[in-house]
Amino acid sequence: xxxxxxxxxxxxxxxxxxxxxxxxxxxxxxxxxxxxxxxxxxxxxxxxxxxxxxxxxxxxxxxxxxxxxxxxxxxxxxxxxxxxxxxxxxxxxxxxxxxxxxxxxxxxxxxxxxxxxxxxxxxxxxxx
Numbered sequence: 001x002x003x004x005x006x007x008x009x010x011x012x013x014x015x016x017x018x019x020x021x022x023x024x025x026x027x028x029x030x031x032x033x034x035x036x037x038x039x040x041x042x043x044x045x046x047x048x049x050x051x052x053x054x055x056x057x058x059x060x061x062x063x064x065x066x067x068x069x070x071x072x073x074x075x076x077x078x079x080x081x082x083x084x085x086x087x088x089x090x091x092x093x094x095x096x097x098x099x100x101x102x103x104x105x106x107x108x109x110x111x112x113x114x115x116x117x118x119x120x121x122x123x124x125x126x127x128x
Contacts, residue, residue, distance in 0.1 A: 011063050014082040015056060021089035022052055028096035035100050055085050 008015070026048050033040065063078035094106035 008060065008063065011059060011078050011082075014059060014079055018055055018059065018082055018085055018089070019052070021086055021093070022048065022055070025089050025092045025096065028093050028100065032096045032099035058085065 029044075030040075059078050059082050062081040066073055066077040091106065094109070097103070097105050
């Protein structure tokens with residue numbers, strides 16, 4: 001067991017970050033459910049446990065694949081898998097915040113980012 005933990009040391013920060021985001025998603029999801037007067041169920045809690053297990057399996061499998069084929073990858077496979085998982089969790093947190101506050105944070109953020117990117121691209125085109 002200790003050997004497995006030591007083997008995974010290079011990705012402990014990634015695993016901790018994903019665990020934190022899952023916890024935040026869980027808390028904001030419970031908060032939104034309470035506000036909407038929804039009932040709690042064991043199946044919803046089980047879904048969070050399943051998500052933790054499956055996300056960790058995905059990250060660890062990516063890390064093992066990366067270690068097995070280090071020369072084939074010029075990027076950190078496990079971190080990219082974790083980034084995708086993290087983005088999914090952040091989106092879910094924003095959806096929960098929308099439910100609690102009745103404010104469309106995620107869509108406003110996407111609109112703002114789209115405007116900033118367009119402005120940046122326009123400035124790049126003018127300089128060229």
